Structure formats: C-alpha cells, structure tokens
Amino acid sequence: MxxxxxxxxxxxxxxxxxxxxxxxxxxxxxxxxxxxxxxxxxxxxxxxxxxxxxxxxxxxxxxxxxxxxxxxxxxxxxxxxxxxxxxxxxxxxxxxxxxxxxxxxxxxxxxxxxxxxxxxxxxxxxxxxxxxxxxxxxxxxxxxxxxxxxxxxxxxxxxxxxxxxxxxxxxxxxxxxxxxxxxxxxxxxxxxxxxxxxxxxxxxxxxxxxxxxxxxxxxxxxxxxxxxxxxxxxDEPEMTELTPVAPIPTDDIVTFEHVAFSYQPDQPLMTDYSMSVKPGQMIAIVGPTGAGKSTMINLLERFYDTTSGVIRLRGADTRGMTREDLRQHFAMVLQETWLFEGSIMDNLRYGRLEATDDDVITAAKMAHADEFIRTLPEGDDTILNQDATNISQGQRQLLTIARAFIANPEILILDEATSSVDTRTERMIQDAMAKLLAGRTSFVVAHRLSTIRYADQILVMENGNIVERGRHDDLLAAGGEYAKLYNSQFTKVG
Missing domain, CATH: 1.20.1560.10 (ABC transporter type 1, transmembrane domain)
Incomplete structure (x- = not known):
C-alpha cells in the first residue's frame, strides 16, 4: 500500500x-x-x-x-x-x-x-x-x-x-x-x-x-x-501549436505582418505592427515606458501569441513551429539577471549544455567576463549563492551576456542589457558587441540611447505603434520623437 x-x-x-x-x-x-x-x-x-x-x-x-x-x-x-x-x-x-x-x-x-x-x-x-x-x-x-x-x-x-x-x-x-x-x-x-x-x-x-x-x-x-x-x-489549457504551413520565400529573417496584440481584450497594446529585418541587422527599439518594446520581444519568442497578424521567421509562420524549435534560434540577455545556485562554469554552460570548457572560457573572454572571473579565488569554479548576490550587478550582467554567446544564436535579444552596468563595463560590452554581432541578427531594447547609435535600424514606439524608423543620424536630423528622447538624455539641465 x-x-x-x-x-x-x-x-x-x-x-x-x-x-x-x-x-x-x-x-x-x-x-x-x-x-x-x-x-x-x-x-x-x-x-x-x-x-x-x-x-x-x-x-x-x-x-x-x-x-x-x-x-x-x-x-x-x-x-x-x-x-x-x-x-x-x-x-x-x-x-x-x-x-x-x-x-x-x-x-x-x-x-x-x-x-x-x-x-x-x-x-x-x-x-x-x-x-x-x-x-x-x-x-x-x-x-x-x-x-x-x-x-x-x-x-x-x-x-x-x-x-x-x-x-x-x-x-x-x-x-x-x-x-x-x-x-x-x-x-x-x-x-x-x-x-x-x-x-x-x-x-x-x-x-x-x-x-x-x-x-x-x-x-x-x-x-x-x-x-x-x-x-x-x-486542467489549465496548454500552449497550442498551429499546423505547419510552407514558408513564404523571402530574404528577410524576421517579418512582422500587421501584428496586433493585447494582454487584456479591452486594452489593445499593439495595433497594425509591420516590420522586416534582414539577416545580420541590428534593430534597436526605443520609446517611453509602456510603448510596447518588451511586448515585441515576448511575441518574437512566443511567450504570447499575436491577437491577429503573422510573425515569420525566414518566411515561416512562427505559430506553426514548436516553441522549442523557435527558441533555438534566439538567445536573450535581460536586465534582470537570472543565475542559479552553482558554479560560474555551470551557469555559463546553461546557454548550451554540450559546450566544452574551452567554449565557455572563449565566451567569457568575448563578454569581458573573464577579467573578473580570474580575480576570484576559485575562478570559474566559484559557487554563486542564491540570486548570485556574492558578485556585483555588473558582473552578473556580464555572465548573462557570456551565457548568450555560448548559445551562439542566430538572433540575439538584448532587453536593456547594459542599463545596469557602470560606464567602463558598458564600454567593454559595446566593444564586444561590435565583434560578436557581426553576421548575427539582433534586437536591442534600451532606454539609454548611447548604446544603440550604430544600429542598422531604430524603431521608435509609442502606444504599440512604430512612429519613427531609421538610423541614428537620420532620426536626429528629422527632429521627431527620437530626437526628443535623445536630447532629453544628453541635454544638461541648468
């Protein structure tokens, strides 16, 4: 019994x-x-x-x-x-x-x-x-x-x-x-x-x-x-998958086609959203709080499905792909770092479990995380406590970036990835990005506009809609919403 x-x-x-x-x-x-x-x-x-x-x-x-x-x-x-x-x-x-x-x-x-x-x-x-x-x-x-x-x-x-x-x-x-x-x-x-x-x-x-x-x-x-x-x-309903359909031939890696979305039926957040992204492009998404920046990332990863419209990955409707297959193309670096209790090596290998020690060390160097790891008494065997509070916020951020590099994704998502680190660390990250993002499509969500000056395309969002798009210099010259956001951050008061 x-x-x-x-x-x-x-x-x-x-x-x-x-x-x-x-x-x-x-x-x-x-x-x-x-x-x-x-x-x-x-x-x-x-x-x-x-x-x-x-x-x-x-x-x-x-x-x-x-x-x-x-x-x-x-x-x-x-x-x-x-x-x-x-x-x-x-x-x-x-x-x-x-x-x-x-x-x-x-x-x-x-x-x-x-x-x-x-x-x-x-x-x-x-x-x-x-x-x-x-x-x-x-x-x-x-x-x-x-x-x-x-x-x-x-x-x-x-x-x-x-x-x-x-x-x-x-x-x-x-x-x-x-x-x-x-x-x-x-x-x-x-x-x-x-x-x-x-x-x-x-x-x-x-x-x-x-x-x-x-x-x-x-x-x-x-x-x-x-x-x-x-x-x-x-008894809760599980996530559903649609029947796969043949992809549409396209040169774009990611396409948003008239996408609409709302968390609550009576509160639309994103309406008629369209965008095309070429392979290797860096797409920056800026806008005030609640503009829908993170929502677009949630839809890309299929944390939520669209209310209407289609999101395509290399021409294929993402709803016809399993979430596991879809997310193999992505790696995310969030502002809120998530590290589990265990060694630094195990935390970094979480990005790709079959990664070798050499792969992990190389990724740490690319993210400039190896500099502080070498200063630790036990190096990459150092045990992180719960929430990794025995290292600094900036160091935690570098580890999560290194973990994303180990995953070697086709598409990299940075959700305000450098907004919680100091100026020196931010420069180190930007230097690494210039090398690591070569040939890789990336989406960067940030409020600190200094981090996305060299983006191939900047999307300015407001109330779930794209109100401006273009490169940094062109948007500044246009004097629109992006220029207002930029000037508000870099204009001295008094």
Missing amino acids: TQVAQGTVYQLRKDFKDKMAHLPVSYYDSHQNGDIMSRMVNDMDNIQGTLNQSLIQLVNSALTFVGVIYLMLTISWQLSLVAFLTVPLSLLIVRIIAPRSQRYFARRQAALGLLNDQVEETFAGHTVVKTFNQEQPMIMKFDAQNDDYYKAAWKAQLVSTVIFPSMRFVNNLDYLAMAVIGGIKVASGTVSLGDVQAMLQYTNQFSQPITQIANLTNTIQATVASAERIFQVL
Missing part, C-alpha cells in the same frame, strides 16, 4: 511539473509564485499523507465492516436490520458536514498559498525591506496573512470535528435500540439471551468502522481540497 501511495504521488508530482512546463507565460504572470509552490509542495504532502495512513485505515475499516455484517446475519437477520437502520442517518450526517468542511479546507489551502507567497516575497527582497525600514509594515502584512490562514484552518477543523460526537450519538442510539428490541425478543422466546449479548457486542464493532470512516472525513476533505487545487493546474 505504501508503495502504491508513493508511486501515485510521484506520478502526480511529475505530471504537475510537466504541466507547468507547458503552460503559457500568461499563467505565471497571473498567479503568485508562492501559491504555485504551495500547490507543488504542501498540497502534494497532504495527498501523500492521506494515501500513506488514511487509505490503510479505510481498507481495514471496510473489511471489518463487511466481516461484522456477515456474523450478525448468521445470528439474526431481524436484529441485524435494527443495526442497519442507523446507517442512513450516519451517511446523512457526513453528507451535511463534509461539503462545508471541504470548503473551509479549500480556503485554508488558498490562504496557505498566499502566506507562502508573502514570505517568499519578503525574503527575496530583504535588502530593500531593510533599506527603507519596512520591517514593521512587512511584519504587519505577514500577521494579516497569518491571521487569515489561522481563521480558515480553525473553521475547517471545527466543522470537521463535529462529525465524531455526532457519530457517537448515532452509535449510542443504535446500541440502545438493539438492547430494547433484543430484550423484547428474549422475553418472547424468539431469540436467546446469548444471541442478544453477541449482537450487542457486534453492534459496537459494527459502528466502529463507520465512526472511523466518518472521522477520516477530516483528512479526506483536506485531501480533496488539495487535489482540487492541483487538478486546477492540470
């Missing part, structure tokens, strides 16, 4: 993890990390505990119940009917209490997910919390979440514990009825006193499995609530 329980939870956890890998990015954007982790850990543990313990007890109770019924029927079927009369009443009690208990247990698990999310958020941002002296407000927020969890858990436990005294009351009624009717039978001479005594004993044994099963309702309802939360995720 234990092996069956462990195997069931193992498969369920595996299915959950596989499901998370196939859910769209929009699911992660709309659900809190702590709640997802709570479903993966706490809800799974609830199910495992029930299968390990309660299931065995349930089987034992069922076997005892069947055995006692058989023995009672061999003594007197009439007195057996007396014992059976209280079974519908017991089922009615469970039917009334169980749904209410399950609702409270569902609220408890949801509150636990929110509590986990609040704790995860606080610990992840502990430096900011301390910097702004927000320890007390965060404690108050935690206390509020903890209080919500306490209330939900207390109510769930209270409702579920009502079952036990209710079942004991019904069992006592059953015992009393058996004693009275059995006494009448003995007085009339139809049943012996020994048979009645045996029936009274069996009545207690008959009621015990029912009481045990009813008491399991507490655990079972908590498990049902956890299972519902898990299957809510498993």
Whole structure:
C-alpha cells in the first residue's frame, strides 16, 4: 500500500511539473509564485499523507465492516436490520458536514498559498525591506496573512470535528435500540439471551468502522481540497501549436505582418505592427515606458501569441513551429539577471549544455567576463549563492551576456542589457558587441540611447505603434520623437 501511495504521488508530482512546463507565460504572470509552490509542495504532502495512513485505515475499516455484517446475519437477520437502520442517518450526517468542511479546507489551502507567497516575497527582497525600514509594515502584512490562514484552518477543523460526537450519538442510539428490541425478543422466546449479548457486542464493532470512516472525513476533505487545487493546474489549457504551413520565400529573417496584440481584450497594446529585418541587422527599439518594446520581444519568442497578424521567421509562420524549435534560434540577455545556485562554469554552460570548457572560457573572454572571473579565488569554479548576490550587478550582467554567446544564436535579444552596468563595463560590452554581432541578427531594447547609435535600424514606439524608423543620424536630423528622447538624455539641465 505504501508503495502504491508513493508511486501515485510521484506520478502526480511529475505530471504537475510537466504541466507547468507547458503552460503559457500568461499563467505565471497571473498567479503568485508562492501559491504555485504551495500547490507543488504542501498540497502534494497532504495527498501523500492521506494515501500513506488514511487509505490503510479505510481498507481495514471496510473489511471489518463487511466481516461484522456477515456474523450478525448468521445470528439474526431481524436484529441485524435494527443495526442497519442507523446507517442512513450516519451517511446523512457526513453528507451535511463534509461539503462545508471541504470548503473551509479549500480556503485554508488558498490562504496557505498566499502566506507562502508573502514570505517568499519578503525574503527575496530583504535588502530593500531593510533599506527603507519596512520591517514593521512587512511584519504587519505577514500577521494579516497569518491571521487569515489561522481563521480558515480553525473553521475547517471545527466543522470537521463535529462529525465524531455526532457519530457517537448515532452509535449510542443504535446500541440502545438493539438492547430494547433484543430484550423484547428474549422475553418472547424468539431469540436467546446469548444471541442478544453477541449482537450487542457486534453492534459496537459494527459502528466502529463507520465512526472511523466518518472521522477520516477530516483528512479526506483536506485531501480533496488539495487535489482540487492541483487538478486546477492540470486542467489549465496548454500552449497550442498551429499546423505547419510552407514558408513564404523571402530574404528577410524576421517579418512582422500587421501584428496586433493585447494582454487584456479591452486594452489593445499593439495595433497594425509591420516590420522586416534582414539577416545580420541590428534593430534597436526605443520609446517611453509602456510603448510596447518588451511586448515585441515576448511575441518574437512566443511567450504570447499575436491577437491577429503573422510573425515569420525566414518566411515561416512562427505559430506553426514548436516553441522549442523557435527558441533555438534566439538567445536573450535581460536586465534582470537570472543565475542559479552553482558554479560560474555551470551557469555559463546553461546557454548550451554540450559546450566544452574551452567554449565557455572563449565566451567569457568575448563578454569581458573573464577579467573578473580570474580575480576570484576559485575562478570559474566559484559557487554563486542564491540570486548570485556574492558578485556585483555588473558582473552578473556580464555572465548573462557570456551565457548568450555560448548559445551562439542566430538572433540575439538584448532587453536593456547594459542599463545596469557602470560606464567602463558598458564600454567593454559595446566593444564586444561590435565583434560578436557581426553576421548575427539582433534586437536591442534600451532606454539609454548611447548604446544603440550604430544600429542598422531604430524603431521608435509609442502606444504599440512604430512612429519613427531609421538610423541614428537620420532620426536626429528629422527632429521627431527620437530626437526628443535623445536630447532629453544628453541635454544638461541648468
């Protein structure tokens, strides 16, 4: 039984993890990390505990119940009917209490997910919390979440514990009825006193499995609530792929054809967006916050699909490609660096797992990351802690750039890649880019316009539309939106 329980939870956890890998990015954007982790850990543990313990007890109770019924029927079927009369009443009690208990247990698990999310958020941002002296407000927020969890858990436990005294009351009624009717039978001479005594004993044994099963309702309802939360995720619609169609012959590597997109149906973000990119070109995307710059990158990588219009890669509709095949053509360097706990070598090799040590070292040199790596006591075997806080922000940025170079992508996406590094590091990166981007198509999203002066094409976006396009010098001479953005960054105030 234990092996069956462990195997069931193992498969369920595996299915959950596989499901998370196939859910769209929009699911992660709309659900809190702590709640997802709570479903993966706490809800799974609830199910495992029930299968390990309660299931065995349930089987034992069922076997005892069947055995006692058989023995009672061999003594007197009439007195057996007396014992059976209280079974519908017991089922009615469970039917009334169980749904209410399950609702409270569902609220408890949801509150636990929110509590986990609040704790995860606080610990992840502990430096900011301390910097702004927000320890007390965060404690108050935690206390509020903890209080919500306490209330939900207390109510769930209270409702579920009502079952036990209710079942004991019904069992006592059953015992009393058996004693009275059995006494009448003995007085009339139809049943012996020994048979009645045996029936009274069996009545207690008959009621015990029912009481045990009813008491399991507490655990079972908590498990049902956890299972519902898990299957809510498993029932989520996965990312879809269209039927591949023949690519259209073209010299362009990337094409946007009248693309429209919105995160919310009533809030269009990108409307009638068209663009063609030749192989090897550097495309810079600038504009104010909310203009749709990062949205275009999300659509390129198919983190989201277009509302209408088509995006093509070498003439092929990207919706007809699997996301795995599509993303093999891309590598991204984000402003928010993501490095996992492990050695620098392993973090860099994440860009291409089969990369050799020489490949990793070469990429580090190309990104100018080798300079600081050599200064570390253990070099590229240095272990990064969680969030890589034992190296500087600029060093983390260089590592993510080196990781992208190891991937050797056909198309490189830089999402504000140099906006978080110092001037010297930025110059080092720009120098490396001049060599590394040769023959490689790149998209650069940046607010610091000094980083994209030599782009083949600069797209100026506003409200999801391209309002200007051209080279740096031409756009400055035009005196439009790009010139305003550029001058606002490089004109001295006062």
